[in-house]
Structures are given as C-alpha cells and as structure tokens.
Amino acid sequence: MRRLVSTAALALLAGGIAAPALAQTPPATIGERYVPAPWWMRDPVIASMGFVRTEVQANRAGFSATFQVVDRSATDASRAAADRVRALSQALAAYGVDKVRVETTLTTRPLYDQYRDESGVLRDNVRSDRIERYQADATVSITIRDITVLERVYATVLASSPTSVGQVGFNLEPDNELITWLSGEAVKDSANRARAAAANAGASLGPVRVIDPTGRACQTDVLAGWPSYSSGGGLATTVDSSEVVVTGSRARSVAAPPPPPAPPPPGTAPSEAQIEAARLALQPPLRQITDSACVVYGLSN
CATH class of the missing domain: 3.30.70 (Alpha-Beta Plaits)
Known part of the structure; x- marks a missing residue:
C-alpha cells in the first residue's frame, strides 16, 4: 500500500499537477537551523548586484x-x-x-x-x-x-x-539602443563591485556562475529559506549616456523680440512672421532611467 502511494505521488509530480504549489514554496522553513543553498552556492561565490542610473533628455x-x-x-x-x-x-x-x-x-x-x-x-x-x-x-x-x-x-x-x-x-520613452546599452552598463557595474569586494576581502574572482538580468539571484534570502526576492539595496552608479543619446540646447539670441503681428483671420494658418513672433524657448527636461543586473562569480584565494 505504501508503494502505491509513492507511485501516485511521483505520477502527480511528473504530470506537473503539484509543480505550481512547489514553485511557491521555499526549500526550507523560516527558522530552521540548516537551509539548503542554491546550486550556484555549492562552492564559495560572490553575488554582485549592479545598479546603474543615468539622465536622458525627454523625447x-x-x-x-x-x-x-x-x-x-x-x-x-x-x-x-x-x-x-x-x-x-x-x-x-x-x-x-x-x-x-x-x-x-x-x-x-x-x-x-x-x-x-x-x-x-x-x-x-x-x-x-x-x-x-x-x-x-x-x-x-x-x-x-x-x-x-x-x-x-x-x-x-x-x-x-x-x-x-x-x-x-x-x-521619456527609451529606445532599444538605450535600453540595451544601460543593461550592459548594469552588468559592468556588477563586475566592478564584485572585483572590488573580492580584492578587499583578499580573494580573487573566479569564473562566472550566473548572469541574471532580473537581479533575483542576488536577492535570495538563503538564511531564511530562499527564494525571498527582496528588493535590491545600495546606491546606483551614475553612468554617462551622452554617447548614446545626444543632449544639449541650441544657443539663442538674447535680443528683444519684435512686436507681435496681428493675429491671423479665423480659418487661416498663421504666417511665418507670426510663428516666429510667438516662438518660445522650450527646453526638454532630463529624466532618470535605471537598470540592474546580478552576476555571480566563483571565488578563489
């Protein structure tokens, strides 16, 4: 009878019926003495969270x-x-x-x-x-x-x-070029942080174990039964986007504008002189955009 129950349980698992429930359950209970680690933590590793920000002109x-x-x-x-x-x-x-x-x-x-x-x-x-x-x-x-x-x-x-x-x-509606560039900067930032942390601890970086653009691999709470996917912490690294998105303003004359001409009659488009007389300086503001990435490295002494 015990063997039949075991076979039925295996059939449920193979069919994926119990998979959604298991996906929502951490591999350990909070408060347990021992918690199983993710596969990429079997050996000494450093999980580095890259977090970058930049300012881009509104488009x-x-x-x-x-x-x-x-x-x-x-x-x-x-x-x-x-x-x-x-x-x-x-x-x-x-x-x-x-x-x-x-x-x-x-x-x-x-x-x-x-x-x-x-x-x-x-x-x-x-x-x-x-x-x-x-x-x-x-x-x-x-x-x-x-x-x-x-x-x-x-x-x-x-x-x-x-x-x-x-x-x-x-x-601001970022284009694909800006999104791809910022994602790469986030990975670079995670590598820089990992390299500095390992050097300060007297170790050196080994091979890459995980590259997670979502950042969740660096947000697992191993001590309380992973995954918890808490929000990322730390301050963002500011990166320069001037080579990707051209920003700046045109130089303008400070001379007093001429008096405005009479308004156009109803139903007619304004003339070129009327348009120039109504022209104002409208400088698009800068908008902040951020991205993050997690890279897990092995460690060696």
Missing part, C-alpha cells in the same frame, strides 16, 4: 489648445469652431505622424438664461426654451514625437490665437 512632449466659439445656434457655433482649427490641423499634419500626431475633438453645450434665487445665488434656468446661445469648443491635442520641432509647433498653435493653451508635458 516626447504633448499639450492641447482649445478654440471656443459662442453663437446663436449649435450648428453655427460648431461650424465656426471647426473653421478655426481646420487650417491649424492641416499645418500640423504636414509634419507627418512620425513627428507630430494631432487629435481634434469638438463639443457643443447650451448656455441658459440665468436668474437669481431667493438667496441671491445666480443659477441657470435649465429649460429647452430658455437657451440663449450655444458654446462650441474645438480642442486640438498634440503629441510631439520629434522634440526638434516642438518649439515651432508650439509657436504655430500660439499664433493661431486659441482661447486657451495647456501646459507642455514631457516624458
């Missing part, structure tokens, strides 16, 4: 502008608002979707006659027969995928005389 930007029109009818208000953004949308679309993406939305709402109640509070007389006018808002949402055209695009929008313009927001 994405976005903002929105609203053109508001009030008219007697909803149709007239919507048409007038659409006319104000049509030429601007066409001018921005000319940059191409790889540089500038434009999304235009149009909303219309009624403006009611107002009255004061017995407390003197001004309220809307929300009735269909008390609509005085209609307000149409044409909103242009712009995403800049090429930072080099940000200032000109922003100036073009300002020169179009919008009712309101939102704040420019920046963010």
Whole structure:
C-alpha cells in the first residue's frame, strides 16, 4: 500500500499537477537551523548586484489648445469652431505622424438664461426654451514625437490665437539602443563591485556562475529559506549616456523680440512672421532611467 502511494505521488509530480504549489514554496522553513543553498552556492561565490542610473533628455512632449466659439445656434457655433482649427490641423499634419500626431475633438453645450434665487445665488434656468446661445469648443491635442520641432509647433498653435493653451508635458520613452546599452552598463557595474569586494576581502574572482538580468539571484534570502526576492539595496552608479543619446540646447539670441503681428483671420494658418513672433524657448527636461543586473562569480584565494 505504501508503494502505491509513492507511485501516485511521483505520477502527480511528473504530470506537473503539484509543480505550481512547489514553485511557491521555499526549500526550507523560516527558522530552521540548516537551509539548503542554491546550486550556484555549492562552492564559495560572490553575488554582485549592479545598479546603474543615468539622465536622458525627454523625447516626447504633448499639450492641447482649445478654440471656443459662442453663437446663436449649435450648428453655427460648431461650424465656426471647426473653421478655426481646420487650417491649424492641416499645418500640423504636414509634419507627418512620425513627428507630430494631432487629435481634434469638438463639443457643443447650451448656455441658459440665468436668474437669481431667493438667496441671491445666480443659477441657470435649465429649460429647452430658455437657451440663449450655444458654446462650441474645438480642442486640438498634440503629441510631439520629434522634440526638434516642438518649439515651432508650439509657436504655430500660439499664433493661431486659441482661447486657451495647456501646459507642455514631457516624458521619456527609451529606445532599444538605450535600453540595451544601460543593461550592459548594469552588468559592468556588477563586475566592478564584485572585483572590488573580492580584492578587499583578499580573494580573487573566479569564473562566472550566473548572469541574471532580473537581479533575483542576488536577492535570495538563503538564511531564511530562499527564494525571498527582496528588493535590491545600495546606491546606483551614475553612468554617462551622452554617447548614446545626444543632449544639449541650441544657443539663442538674447535680443528683444519684435512686436507681435496681428493675429491671423479665423480659418487661416498663421504666417511665418507670426510663428516666429510667438516662438518660445522650450527646453526638454532630463529624466532618470535605471537598470540592474546580478552576476555571480566563483571565488578563489
């Protein structure tokens, strides 16, 4: 009977039924006197956690502008608002979707006659027969995928005389080249830390046992029944990314700008002089990006 139970247990293990439960269970109970070590700790090793950081100029930007029109009818208000953004949308679309993406939305709402109640509070007389006018808002949402055209695009929008313009927001979307480079720097940092630690302890590095880009091999709590995968500690090493991502700003003249020309008529794109007059300095900020890696080395005296 005991043999049948053992065979059934082996069948469950071979079929993978018990595998998910075992994967969640550490190989030892916290508090036990002896804890089995991972395979790469059978001999003296040093597990070194590389942690690097760098600052890269933001490569994405976005903002929105609203053109508001009030008219007697909803149709007239919507048409007038659409006319104000049509030429601007066409001018921005000319940059191409790889540089500038434009999304235009149009909303219309009624403006009611107002009255004061017995407390003197001004309220809307929300009735269909008390609509005085209609307000149409044409909103242009712009995403800049090429930072080099940000200032000109922003100036073009300002020169179009919008009712309101939102704040420019920046963010960083690392490309594959930057991600790969930073991952390599993390491995180099782990090697430098391991080499220094071994030298300070009077030992020398042996062959590489494990290279773990996730860093979990360096976060196992062997004393409490691994794996625990606690968060990595220590300060990040700052690395220079100037050779990978070009950053910097163009030199600018400090002379006083000329007086702004008259705004363009509704439905027409702003002229070159109007765009230059509305141009502002928009310096993309730096964004921090980090990466980590774990490398386990053997040790020799």
